[in-house]
Amino acid sequence: MTLPDNESIRQVTLALPDGTEATITIKAMSVVVVPVPPRPRKPGEVYMLQSVTPEANLEISVSLERL
Numbered sequence: 776m777t778l779p780d781n782e783s784i785r786q787v788t789l790a791l792p793d794g795t796e797a798t799i800t801i802k803a804m805s806v807v808v809v810p811v812p813p814r815p816r817k818p819g820e821v822y823m824l825q826s827v828t829p830e831a832n833l834e835i836s837v838s839l840e841r842l
Contacts, residue, residue, distance in 0.1 A: 794842050802834040 782804045789797045 796840045798838045798840070800836045800838075804832045804834075806830045806832060811837055822833075 785803075787799045787803045789799070791796065791797055
């Protein structure tokens with residue numbers, strides 16, 4: 776599976792004491808939010824620029840299998 780540069784998948788499998796196997800999958804996708812400043816209303820007004828804000832979307836799934 777090929778993922779875009781801004782996506783990452785991690786998977787961990789754990790054996791639980793009761794013999795169940797838990798597989799946890801975490802899929803992270805980074806998102807950059809660029810705030811759009813309001814337009815100047817008249818000539819000479821300052822146009823403020825803001826820096827980008829990094830955020831991430833996480834998708835977490837757990838599957839259980841009795842061994």
